[in-house]
Amino acid sequence: MEVRLQKLLTAVASRRKAEAYIADGRVTVNGAIAALGAKADPERDEILLDGQPVLRQSGHTYIMLHKPEGVVTTAHDPQGRRTVFDLLPKDTRLFTVGRLDYDSGGLLLLTTDGGLAQRLTHPSHEVKKTYIARINGLPDEAALAAFRSGLPIEGRKTSPCEITVIKKESGDVRVRITLREGRNRQVRKMCDHIGHPVKSLKRVAVGELKLGDLPKGEWRNLTAHEVQIIAE
DSSP states (O other), X not given: OOEEHHHHGGGTSOHHHHHHHHHTTOXXXXXXXXXXXXXXXXXXXXXEETTEEHHHHSOOOEEEEEEOTTOBXXXXXTTOOOXXXXXXXXXXXOEEESOOOTTOEXXXXXXXXXXXXXXXXXXXXXXXXXXXXXXXXXXXXXXXXXXXXXXXXXXXXXXXXXXXXXXXXXXXXXXXXXXSOOXXXXXXXXXXHTTOOEEEEEEEEEXXXXXXXXXXXXXXXXXXXXXXXXXX
16 A cells, blocks of 8 residues: 655655655655655555664564453552553563553553654644443433533543443443543443443554454564555
């Protein structure tokens, strides 16, 4: 899939610097000097910056893990509980991109790229996180509207978000929730506030990156294209 070069180069530089590299003629695609606005396929084309491969230049690792419930996201746990790092390669120092609490599962990103991890979690970037939650009872339209417009959690109103009922199940419902902020246990606290506590919670997407059918407890490296998606 072809992507604009400016986006591809964010694997190794800021967007502004990437545009400057292209304007200065420092970027080539399959041996030809690239122009601003040009596109390339990171899986097929040879993309070089100053003669070096762009997508291998940073040397970073980017991993998607399907975190199981009952696992903590810290490197060490005082209570001796299993951590996500017990499920990953032992020879690489990885940063978690945000957190998932002990009782929640789903998509967790880990990387050696601390700068990218910080950008993805900083509130100013408002990276979307999408969850599927099973909650107790069926919220009425007033509760859903309040949830969407923002709720006072710990003295501060949450940002507007999305919630959609997707399935009713014998007294419970499954809802899809999309947030643009990441406060501690925010989904659970918001559902408690409207009187419909969470019974299970799974994160299924970060931005446009989706968990898909990755089995619980398994991990995989991101493709070059997926790295560009999260680095945008």
